[in-house]
Amino acid sequence: MKEDELIQRLTAGAPANKRLRLGPGDDCAVLDCDAPGLWELFKTDAVVEGVHFEPDADPGLVGRKALARCLSDIAAMGGTPSAALVTLGLPSPPDTARLEALYRGLYALAREYEVAVAGGETVAGAGRLFLSVAALGFVEKERCVLRRGARPGDALFVTGELGGSIAGKHLTFEPRVREARWLTNRFALHAMMDLSDGLASDLPRLLRASGVGAELFAEALPLSRAAKVRFRSGATRKRPLEAALTDGEDYELLFAVASKDAVPLLDAWKEAFPETRLSCIGKITSGGGMTIRERKSVRRMELNGYDHLTQS
Amino acid sequence: MKEDELIQRLTAGAPANKRLRLGPGDDCAVLDCDAPGLWELFKTDAVVEGVHFEPDADPGLVGRKALARCLSDIAAMGGTPSAALVTLGLPSPPDTARLEALYRGLYALAREYEVAVAGGETVAGAGRLFLSVAALGFVEKERCVLRRGARPGDALFVTGELGGSIAGKHLTFEPRVREARWLTNRFALHAMMDLSDGLASDLPRLLRASGVGAELFAEALPLSRAAKVRFRSGATRKRPLEAALTDGEDYELLFAVASKDAVPLLDAWKEAFPETRLSCIGKITSGGGMTIRERKSVRRMELNGYDHLTQS
Numbered sequence: 001m002k003e004d005e006l007i008q009r010l011t012a013g014a015p016a017n018k019r020l021r022l023g024p025g026d027d028c029a030v031l032d033c034d035a036p037g038l039w040e041l042f043k044t045d046a047v048v049e050g051v052h053f054e055p056d057a058d059p060g061l062v063g064r065k066a067l068a069r070c071l072s073d074i075a076a077m078g079g080t081p082s083a084a085l086v087t088l089g090l091p092s093p094p095d096t097a098r099l100e101a102l103y104r105g106l107y108a109l110a111r112e113y114e115v116a117v118a119g120g121e122t123v124a125g126a127g128r129l130f131l132s133v134a135a136l137g138f139v140e141k142e143r144c145v146l147r148r149g150a151r152p153g154d155a156l157f158v159t160g161e162l163g164g165s166i167a168g169k170h171l172t173f174e175p176r177v178r179e180a181r182w183l184t185n186r187f188a189l190h191a192m193m194d195l196s197d198g199l200a201s202d203l204p205r206l207l208r209a210s211g212v213g214a215e216l217f218a219e220a221l222p223l224s225r226a227a228k229v230r231f232r233s234g235a236t237r238k239r240p241l242e243a244a245l246t247d248g249e250d251y252e253l254l255f256a257v258a259s260k261d262a263v264p265l266l267d268a269w270k271e272a273f274p275e276t277r278l279s280c281i282g283k284i285t286s287g288g289g290m291t292i293r294e295r296k297s298v299r300r301m302e303l304n305g306y307d308h309l310t311q312s
Numbered sequence: 313m314k315e316d317e318l319i320q321r322l323t324a325g326a327p328a329n330k331r332l333r334l335g336p337g338d339d340c341a342v343l344d345c346d347a348p349g350l351w352e353l354f355k356t357d358a359v360v361e362g363v364h365f366e367p368d369a370d371p372g373l374v375g376r377k378a379l380a381r382c383l384s385d386i387a388a389m390g391g392t393p394s395a396a397l398v399t400l401g402l403p404s405p406p407d408t409a410r411l412e413a414l415y416r417g418l419y420a421l422a423r424e425y426e427v428a429v430a431g432g433e434t435v436a437g438a439g440r441l442f443l444s445v446a447a448l449g450f451v452e453k454e455r456c457v458l459r460r461g462a463r464p465g466d467a468l469f470v471t472g473e474l475g476g477s478i479a480g481k482h483l484t485f486e487p488r489v490r491e492a493r494w495l496t497n498r499f500a501l502h503a504m505m506d507l508s509d510g511l512a513s514d515l516p517r518l519l520r521a522s523g524v525g526a527e528l529f530a531e532a533l534p535l536s537r538a539a540k541v542r543f544r545s546g547a548t549r550k551r552p553l554e555a556a557l558t559d560g561e562d563y564e565l566l567f568a569v570a571s572k573d574a575v576p577l578l579d580a581w582k583e584a585f586p587e588t589r590l591s592c593i594g595k596i597t598s599g600g601g602m603t604i605r606e607r608k609s610v611r612r613m614e615l616n617g618y619d620h621l622t623q624s
Contacts, residue, residue, distance in 0.1 A: 003434060006406065010415045011432050019394050020428035029430030031395055031448070034347035042430055044356075044397040044446045051437035082331050083343055085356040087444050089401075094318065103322045116332035118341030118354055120323050122315060125363035127439015132399050134356045134446030136343070 004205075025209070026147050027076040027193055028137070038138045041079045045069045046132040053171065059098045060105030061171040063131070067106045069196070070135035071113060071175035072251045076194035077146070078184040079139035081177065083116045086133055089126030102131070113177060143184040150191035150210035150256035152286035157265070158279050160252040162199060163243030164226030164236075170249040180253060182272055187265055192255035200245040200301060203254060204290060210256075216282035218294040221245075245292075256284055316517075337521070338459050339388040339505055340449070350450045353391045357381045358444040365483065371410045372417030373483040375443070379418045381508070382447035383425060383487035384563045388506035389458070390496040391451035393489065395428040398445055401438030414443070425489060455496040462503035462522035462568035464598035469577070470591050472564040474511060475555030476538030476548075482561040492565060494584055499577055504567035512557040512613060515566060516602060522568075528594035530606040533557070557604075568596055 011024035021039060022030035028041040047069070049055055053062045067084060074081045086106065088099070103120075110117050115135070150156075159176055176194070183189060191210055195202050199221075207214055218241055227243035230236045236243065257265060262280055269278045292299040323336035333351060334342035340353040359381070361367055365374045379396060386393045398418065400411070415432075422429050427447070462468075471488055488506070495501060503522055507514050511533075519526055530553055539555035542548045548555065569577060574592055581590045604611040 003436070006408065006411075007432060007434055009408070010400075010411060010434070011429075013419060014429040014432075015419055015422045015427065017394070017426050017428040020430055023428065024431040029395070029397065031428075031430065033345040033352060033450075034350060035345050038346060040345060042395060042397060042446070042448065044399045044431075044444065045433055046399045046401060046435045046444060048401060048435055048437050051435070082329065083341070083354060085341065085354060085446065087356045087358045088322075089358060089360060089442060089444075091439070096318065096321070099318075099322060103326075107325060107327055110327045114329050115327065116329040116335065116343075117323075117326040118332055118343065119336040119356075120319060120326075121357055122319055122322070123358045123360055123363070123442075124315070125360050125440075126442060127360075127403070128437075130401060130435070130438060130442070132356065132358060132401075132444035134354070134397065134444075136354065136448075138345075 027073040037140060039141055039144050041074050041077050041137040041139060043070050043073045044132060044134045046130055049129040057171060059101040063102035063106030064109045065171050066131040066133045067109050068173060068175045070133050071177055072194045074135060074137035075175050075177040075180040076192055076253060077139055078143045078180055079137035081113055081115045081135055081137040083118045084110065084133055084135045085118055086120045086131060088122045089130040090122055090124050091126055091129060092124050145184060145189045145192040147191055147193050147206045147209035150206060150212050150284045152212055152284055153259055154190055154256040154284040155259045155262040155280050156214060156256050156282045156284060158252055158254050158281050160277055161222040161224035162250050163240060163247045164224045164230050165247055165249040167226040167230060173251040176253045179273060186268060187257055187261050190256045192253060195250040195252045195254055197248045198246045207290060213285040213287045213289045214282055215285055216292045218292050220279055220281045222277050222279045339385040349453060351453055351456050353386050353389050353449040353451060355382050355385045356444060356446045358442055361441040369483060371413040375414035375418030376421045377483050378443040378445045379421050380485060380487045382445050383489055384506045386447060386449035387487050387489040387492040388504055388565060389451055390455045390492055391449035393425055393427045393447055393449040395430045396445055396447045397430055398432040398443060400434045401442040402434055402436050403438055403441060404436050457496060457501045457504040459503055459505050459518045459521035462518060462524050462596045464524055464596055465571055466502055466568040466596040467571045467574040467592050468526060468568050468594045468596060470564055470566050470593050472589055473534040473536035474562050475552060475559045476536045476542050477559055477561040479538040479542060485563040488565045491585060498580060499569055499573050502568045504565060507562040507564045507566055509560045510558045519602060525597040525599045525601045526594055527597055528604045530604050532591055532593045534589050534591045
């Protein structure tokens, strides 16, 4: 059973109440906290040693990553992060110096984004070190962007570059909070999410939520330097295009806007974020499914993720 | 290094912001979410297989417990829980039927307390099954009760019975949300917390936060039937009094009120909660430290927890 399917089974029948505006299935949950004009965003995420970071990874970057993943999800809804709590699972005995370095890295990122770290729990006896972060954020009701809402004809954009994150970016990526706040302030985004499992897994989630399809332009995909270097050096057999589609942990924003906004958006972006690429990678279609237009061929992908991707 | 000391070291220098009203060190963090008249309460907690539940424990009760622990913390601030997120750490491969049972138990408790379960994450590759729950709640500003605030002369109360939780209550306890709401609606509580590590560990935390001491009346401690049975049957060498002081996972409320309120409170409680004991177990003193008055002796305990408790 795949992760999406398992989560869907487990979250079926999850209790709601009048404060819950959006439950499982988007980047964050959306809650009504009685603040005039604002929704509250609520997210948890965990990193586990040996899965999300290697035992010898810089502990400061591990702490940073645990928080950054949550901030990326809050950014993906258009929100501003406000507070976080950290639960630390410890295999005994704890290595205090390593844990302090881990928290220092987390706190440094929190400070950068003005996020309060409101508390922490430690749980002894975990099989492997894990960090579970719970984060809160706020978003003006009219600027909250969901995964649903993409419309046929919309242009599809992605920030930054894709693929090869394992070479280092998975620990050092910048959550796109500033970029998302800038975007929702200037343009009416129809749908948005962050890329955590790879474009070929994540885009179908946005398409399913919106009830639409998409056509991607292979040549427009922003292939990362890391993906190219890794292929050339033999570190991976994945060609950069496949890496851009299927590597996880890009933590870039994927969003859809009306096609009329595409050119003004690209122009304004270049001025605002001259050092960060923004790429129009395709368009939303009315038909279900997802196609990738390459120079000489068109590939069809199923909407249930890269498990079914035919490797070229 | 003890847990309190480790947490204190790790949370030193935790970033704050203008929304943060109370950071690390109480049952929940307190946040300003711009809701008129309300504070928001924020809490995370995790249970790990082999530490907080045995591998053969009823999975429905495990799910229930994971949420109930957070609700108990929200109760301890006088709050009403509103929403929760669940992060599930999975040793692969997942046992789907067991996970579904676990969620069913958690959802049933959520429904009982009108808590929205707003989403879930699963993380593969955990060494042991763990459930990390993040919970939100709200409290009227004037009804928010902290650990600090106990005053010399106050009467010290505890709900329910203490000790022997391992016999079953640790999985089936009722978080004292209704009782705490009733209390804060009728009486001006000076300080409150929930008992998770045992009275001899938890009370010193309340005393340190309030800058006071306490005198406990050993004969007034509500010794649980489970603690008595376990001692008589030889399941433990801990006498019931020691069990009431040092066993963890009671999840009862411990609170301080002005002595003039003690008798009216006991009277009103009996009518409101005829099936739940409420015991006046001692009084707050101005001197630091904590003493236990037994029939023939007075024991003195240090305020740094039961590690230093002299077994009688």
